[in-house]
Amino acid sequence: MRILKDIYQFSGESYGYIPSGPIGDNVFVIKGKDALVMIDSGGEEEEVKIIDDGLKYWGLSNYPISHVLICHGHAWHMGNAHIFRKRGAKIVAGLDDAEAIEIGDYRVHDSPPFKTKPYIPCIVDMKVKDGDIIEAAGLEFEVIALPGHTPGSVCYKLFMDGKTIFFSGDAVTVGPECKFSVLGWSGSAGYDREKYFESIKKISKMHTDIILPSEYQLCLKDGWKILQDSYLRALLEWRQPAEYDD
């Protein structure tokens, strides 16, 4: 579906079942100047067909995908990166997740239900850090490092159509009906709550209109409210060490 005039969603909860189960990860495509930029790539091969169908439907098949920006190195969000790299896309990921993406070890979490087939490692062409500007398809994406959910979790910031857009990965996701934020899964190999809390604190002070996260719901209005709410969630949920932590 077409979310804004030049931003499309081609995979996510609304896209139903594939043989491995329901799709849970969002994939976005941004049309720039003569090329497309993809945010995350989906984890299962079947999603590539759904993405291709979407590109065809909206008349984008003839544009090359110049870059795939990976928000974090979990297989069900970026397991297809190797396929798009073969098609000529440059793979971009946070510096501290790049090693896991290239080696494909336990850190990518490619076991069911996240992924049914083994993960195929993929070379990362651009390893980015906080403050970097990525120039892709004539667009500028600013990197905001948000370590915690994974060490190399990043948010990509884009300004388009007079609106600020955050591709926030799993670091800050949007709960049902856009009413509250949901913090990322704590089972990840590189999960670090202390760092995560600092990341949340940092992002909660930022302004955005739109949040397009890697999972769940989208927020297309007053995104900053979700960012602030994530800080409240972190304070409420994390301040006291939970019992299962020790």
Place this chain on the structure above:
Amino acid sequence: MEIVRNVYRVAGPPYGTHQNVYLIKGKDALVMVDTGIDAEELAVIDENIVYWGLKDYPISHVLITHSHYDHCANAHILRKRGAKIVAGPSDAEGMELGDDRTASYAFTHKKKFVPCPVDLKVKDGDIINAAGLKIKVIHVPGYTRGSVFYKFVTEGKIILFTGDVIKVNFERHNFRLGAKLGWSGGMDYDRDLYFETIKKISSMKADFLLPGHLEPCMREGWQILRDAYTVARYEWHNQPSCTLDKSKINR
């Protein structure tokens, strides 16, 4: 957002509102499905109409999926702007009288429901000609007496506007995608009738489901319809049904 070419979602959870509002662009005019709950939501709708370059087209028809407050409270405003209001049997009457069929008792935090004349009272099988488009009415009683699906075929794909009768549900905790059934607080909610409806629609074909709440289904919508029957059997099995006599509806 533009869900498929010429079908837009102009209000709903991503825009911070509880219920979805859709627009179909036809020939020189727009058809709206449901209206949202209040002036604030109407402002969101208008903002999206401007963003997608649709503000020069008049809204010729507003199709109401059912008469509950959150889906039709803005109907009277849209009618003043020149739109024809369309609703199913019984629900149309509920909207005109503003009685308990609007479930306004569940929306006491909002302004009083403003009754709205319904220009076109539709029944099962009717074809609505609006903005040069043909939209079919499927009567799906039970959730309310006059709940209807609006079926619209575009570029070979079947789109169903399902109101609150069938919604799409993703349960993260058990990794299940399926149907979610409607709220049971409606005055004329009739579980037996609802069950028969679900049985009937579970074999229908659909590609896209665009429900009144939560997120749409973009692929193989028939799977969700089929799942509704499973969910209804599972959730309602052995539970007493509670039907209220139609003649007792409070006016």
